[in-house]
Amino acid sequence: MLKHRGTDTLKTERLVLRPYLEGDGDSMYRNWASDPLVSRYLTWAPHESPDVSRALVSEWAACYGSDRFYHWVITLDGEPVGDISVVRWNEQNEEAELGYCLSRSLWGQGLMTEALRAVSLYLFDQIGFHRIMLRHDRLNPASGRVMQKAGFLYEGCLREALLTREGRWADLCVYGATRASLLDCAKEKQL
Ligand SMILES: CC(C)(COP(=O)(O)OP(=O)(O)OC[C@H]1O[C@@H](n2cnc3c(N)ncnc32)[C@H](O)[C@@H]1OP(=O)(O)O)[C@@H](O)C(=O)NCCC(=O)NCCS
Numbered sequence: 460m461l462k463h464r465g466t467d468t469l470k471t472e473r474l475v476l477r478p479y480l481e482g483d484g485d486s487m488y489r490n491w492a493s494d495p496l497v498s499r500y501l502t503w504a505p506h507e508s509p510d511v512s513r514a515l516v517s518e519w520a521a522c523y524g525s526d527r528f529y530h531w532v533i534t535l536d537g538e539p540v541g542d543i544s545v546v547r548w549n550e551q552n553e554e555a556e557l558g559y560c561l562s563r564s565l566w567g568q569g570l571m572t573e574a575l576r577a578v579s580l581y582l583f584d585q586i587g588f589h590r591i592m593l594r595h596d597r598l599n600p601a602s603g604r605v606m607q608k609a610g611f612l613y614e615g616c617l618r619e620a621l622l623t624r625e626g627r628w629a630d631l632c633v634y635g636a637t638r639a640s641l642l643d644c645a646k647e648k649q650l
Pocket of ligand 1: 498559568
């Protein structure tokens with residue numbers, strides 16, 4: 460059975476993952492939400508103004524009263540630089556699905572792999588999820604690489620499973636992990 464406790468602050472070697480605070484909206488807009496290349500393979504469109512980011516942050520900040528809300532802002536040296544969250548979960552099957560994005564200026568340094576491992580271990584060890592899964596657009600292989608490096612296994616492809624904002628039917632690659640498979644994989648990679 461899941462033991463919900465919401466969005467605890469998590470620390471990794473380089474990052475602090477914490478609940479959003481009122482006031483994070485401007486950094487969110489500046490660092491990732493306004494960048495069309497960040498949201499290129501995501502369901503949301505780039506934010507047109509900081510007001511859009513501020514309003515979303517306010518909405519999320521109001522949700523932390525619930526112990527079933529798992530949504531972190533990723534910070535580096537105190538600056539909000541990205542986002543990682545449980546986008547969906549199934550209580551019965553104790554399964555969570557995660558989504559994430561990061562400021563383009565920081566891509567390619569292993570930061571999202573670090574964040575994904577920390578959140579996955581939290582969800583397995585503290586909340587008790589049995590399985591975590593992620594999906595990415597087949598045209599976005601960098602995201603699949605993050606999943607592999609964090610210890611997730613490729614499970615297959617859902618063909619034409621998502622109609623994108625630009626009207627393209629996207630194939631979605633599915634990755635999954637149980638706690639045991641994540642730790643086994645980490646042992647192999649000496650993480
Ligand atoms: C996907 C994303 C989160 C990756 O974050 P990151 O911190 O740069 O990831 P990491 O540095 O941990 O790893 C990226 C890996 O992808 C690889 N990569 C980059 N571009 C690639 C490409 N076109 N094809 C294949 N691999 C690619 C990198 O080389 C790296 O692998 P390596 O360490 O083996 O060299 C970031 O690019 C992002 O925010 N993208 C926009 C939002 C998004 O797509 N979110 C995921 C939706 S499913």
